[in-house]
Structure formats: C-alpha cells, structure tokens
Amino acid sequence: MKNKSVENKYLPEVPRKEIDELKNTVKTASQKIIADNIARMKKADSHRPEAMKYFDDIADLFGQRQEEIQAEKEKGKKVIGYLCLFAPTELIMAADAIPVRVNSGWYDTSKLGDRIVPVEVCPVIRSTIGAKMIELSPFLEKSDALISVLTCDGMTKLSEILGDAKTIWGMNIPRIKDSTQSLRFWSDEIKHMKDQIEKFTGNKITRKSLKEAIEVSHRATKAFRRLQELRKGPPVIMGRDAMLVNQAYVWDDKVRWTEKTEALCDELDKRVANKDWVCPPDTPRVMVTGTPMFWPDNWKLPTLVEEASPKGIIVADEQCSGERILNDPIGVDEWSMDDMLKAISERYLMASTCPCFTSEDGNEDRINWLLNKVKEWNIQGVIYYVVRGCMLYAMEYTRVKKALDKINVPVYYLDTEYTREDVGQMKTRVEAFLEMLTARVDF
C-alpha cells in the first residue's frame, strides 16, 4: 500500500460519504447496463450457444470473478493490475500472482475524471481516474500493484495520477519497434519487471513456473484462434458474443477461460456442420479498428452495428481490447530462462500493432494486420472507431484509409465520447455506412 503521509500529487481528498454515494449510484447504473447488454445480446441470437452462459456470468464485473479474486487474496496471493497489453502477464502468473486488466469502460466515471484533467483528455483515461476516485472497479481496488506501460500520453500521466493511490510500476516502451537497440532496451525492462514482481510477491519465478505460465498462454491463444477461425466463414456467432469472450480473458482465470472457450468452439463446430447460421450469410461483414472499447458501458458501437437496419455483423477487430489480447503466441525455442524471457520480450514488442509505434515504414505492422484480416475474414467494410482525445489512433486514420482505399474496401471514421447521448447520431452514421455496404443489392 502507498505511504499516505505523502501528499497526493493529483487525486483530491474526496469525503468518504461522497465516495460511497457516488460509488453506489454508478455501480447500480453499471449493473443495469451489464444486464441490458447481455439481454440485448441474447435477443440478437434466438438460439445463443449454451456456452455463452458462462461468459454472461463472468461479464458481471461486480460478481463471481471479483469474489474469487478476493478469496485468493485472503489466502495470500497478490493481485497485479495492468493498464496496457504490454504488461507481461506470464511473469505475473509465474510468480503465483493474479494478473487483471483495470482500464475503465464506465461512462459515468469519466465525468469525475474531469475534476482532475481537462475534458480534451481521452475518456478512457478520465474514466479510469474517476473509477479510482470512487473506488468503483473491484479489479482496480483489489490490485496490490499496477503495471503501467508508457504507451500514449494519456497512459503516461495516468500512471502518475494512479500513483497517488497505488504502488505503480512504469515500463518504458521504445517507440521505434524494429531496431535491435529497442529490443535490447525492452528486454531489460522485462527482466527488471521480473525482479520487481519476484520481490513484491516474495515468489521466485523459476524456469518451471515460467514455462507453465507460457503454456497456459499458449493454450489460451490456441482456443482464441480457433474461435477466430470460426468467424472466417458464414456467421456462426454474433460479433458481440465473440468480443465479450475475447475481452473477458483479461479478468478471468486463464485456464478456466480456455476450457470454456474450447467448449464454445465445440458447440460452434456443430453449427457449422449443420449450416446453422446466426444471421443471413449476406449480412455485411464488418471489422472494427481503433480505440479500445471496454466492457461494460462502451459496448455501444458493436450493439449499434448488430442491431442496425440494415444489420451488420462484426467478424474481426484490430483493437487492444479485442483480438490483440490473444492473437500472438510467445515463440519459445529453448525452454531456458533466458530464452523464455527473450521470447516474452519479442512477443510483447514485435507483435503489437499499437499506434504508439513507428518505424522506418511507419506502423506498417498494423496496416498488414488490417489488410490480412480484410482478405482472410472477407471483410466488406471497416469502422475506424476513435474516442475524442485519442490522438494516436485519430492521426493514423489517414494512412489506414489510404491502404484500404487501394483495395477498394470502404472505411468509416466514427468519433465519439464516453457518453450515451450520442447514440442517435452514431446510429445515423452506422446505418448509412451499412446501407452503403448493401447498396448494390438494395437499390
């Protein structure tokens, strides 16, 4: 815990009574939103896979999973929260601690964040600050330490602000990806993080425990990739369902998540065999890219796309709240400690398509990801989703559009905020885009 005799640099002293009141209000609203999101997902698919039941339960951020984490904590386990996908979760698991991602998807807390930083700041950041102010997020509250990777400007300052309340470990990420000195630098960061985690948890990361943790990740990636393969063909699962499964990984138990995802895939395999599609195979196939969309409030875009008229289906994404979580396995050659650490360093740095990177060819890896997805997943249109204040994604749009124009795939830039009030406007735009994708049939 932080030494509270030190004066806060950012966070105000909010009276206990106000914290409790606000927390209760927002929590009640959030539980309603979680229930509503799931009800709408059920409605979208009249015979939703049985296996989704598990994920519906795990989606309750105030429910079963946080209780489990609490129980583990009471048995002496440490919880290590993280704010970016660059945090090496395998090292956390290898030290017998629990990794959990703590970025906030709550709209209401972004207004509280406005008390600390201007509204121009990315709402993901403001909302995470607000969540901390009223102690809303069970996962953030239960975190004994946080790993913050200094990717965008927002994340960099967020870690300072959260440092008022939590032990926070910053990780320096090099901005130029494809150079040997960057990889060397990042490998040092990873090694240092290993030492820090060991010291903090009091558990030594051994060759055996790290190998086991990497294997847990491997199995999860395998299950995830199986799910993604199933989304290549005619639609067999709604995009929102697959996205929830995908995102739940960051707070769920990794081994159980993998079992449940495999079970879902078994079920979906049968549906493919029976040509039991979740919506007509000519439904426009959409990919989403851009700012991460965090459960539960920030579910409005996938909901709009899949409930619009005409309707679309999301079959792929390029987001750090989505496929990027699990897309790439850690490539280990020899199971020595050095080699495993090297493989982890490479996986987290090289596989990422985050717009915080540049290189001689700019963020070429992201373009390649998008073009590959379009081809392999047969994408008909891309929605480029950006929240106001998300500078890096906003700026990369021009390049992405150029690349997609070249292969004649329409892309629409949709900007929004952490608010529910602009759903009407967004609907107009999303429907016009989907109408455009179906136009050649409709007119």
Add this chain to the structure above:
Amino acid sequence: MITCGMDLGTQRVKVVVLKDGKVVGRAQGFSGFDPTKAAEKAVSDALKEANLTMSDVKHFSATGSAVDMAPYANSTVSMMGADAKAGVFLVPAARTIIDVGAEEARALKCDEKGIMVDFVVNERCAAGAGAFIEAMSRALEVKLEEMGPLSLKAERASPINASCVIFGESDVVSLIHRQESKPEIARAVFDAMADRVSSMIHRLGVNPEVVLVGGVAKDVGFVASLNRKLGLSVVIPEYPDYVGALGAALTAASRAAKEAQ
C-alpha cells in the same frame, strides 16, 4: 407509379410526391415539438398539390434525423443514401454531393448510378452547419436571410474560428469590438463555415461535379465562400432543400419496382 419521400429533419420536414420520375407535389413545414404531426401536415399538403390521396401512393420512404418518428413510412433510407440518389438524378455528372442542413453538414462521394461509395459527416458540433449562421445573425442583429447578401458587400476577409458555435460567437463578438463592419463579419462567418465544409470534402477528394444541396445551399453568402474556398463552382439544383425528400421518393420508386418483380 406514384411514390412519396419524406425528409424529417431537425428543423424542417420536407415531402416530395413522385409520379413516374417526375415531381408532382412538394411541401414543407417546421418539424417543431411534434415532428410526426408536422410530417402528417406536410404529406397532406404535398398530396393536395399533386391532386392525389394516400391510397395512390405505392411506396413511402423516409429519411432524416427524426426518421424513427416518420409516419406512413414503408421503408427508410439513410440521409447520405438519399442525397446520392437524388443528387445524381438531378445532376447526372455529380460525383461529390455536399449537404449542409441546419445541424449537420455531410459530404459524400457517389458513382454514376447514384450509389454512395464514401461519406463524411461533420463532427459533433453544428459549427459547419446552418445553425451557425443563425446564431451569428443574432449576434449581428440582422435577419437570417440578410446574412448572405450582406456578406457579398464585404471588401476583405477577416478570419474567425468556427471549431465551435460558442467559440465562433465569441470570435464574432471580438470582431464587433474591433468595429469591423457588418458585411465583413458576415463574410467571416461564411468563410469559417466554408473552411470546415471544404476540409471535409478534401478528406474524400474533390471529384467534380460538386453538387451542393440542403437548406443552406439557398444562402448566397455561403455559396460564394465555398466556391472561393474550393476554387470551383458548385452546382446547385432547383429546390436544394428538397433533395433528401426526393432521394427518399426515388428510393421508394426503386423499391416498389423491385417488389413488383
């Protein structure tokens, strides 16, 4: 075949009655507090003008920001889709269509069949749209319809910021304090709007012919500024404010024809 199209917008509702590819009736009114009622009135006016009744209408399509409140609608079409359809119908060479309405400015690219291939909408602020002129006319204490002619008398340009209606207004106030003349301030308002709209078009690429529609297309001041900005002459069809409704009526006609097959 008779079809009907309605554009239920933020400020006005517009209705077009179409008979075998010709407009035979049109009417409009303020959307007001009860858009459905306003829409019903406009429909009955337009049908009256056409000497027809609702039972003659084969298919009714609606568009506009309040489309969910549109009465009689058999189907809906997006505002951009409607603009593309009607824009190419009215100006066959149209490849870029700009629609500047009360609260929203849109630009879209379309092909020779009137099918939209790309579009952009102004950001969540009315600074590039008609409401901006309205707010600024209040600040200048001139009537809305006088703003355009007034701006044409300006001898030079004085830049203001139109990133936001509210900030734009405070910029206008500082021009007033600097004792700039009314024509110059009026021109500054249109220039600022034209800046916003033209940067939207540049995101799509400027493909002639460029057609300007929507209520603001009737404002000579905005048109002059936009032409200056784009370095070309935008084409303005007759009745630019009815283009959305016409697009809906044309969509209704294609859908009715498809149903009949």
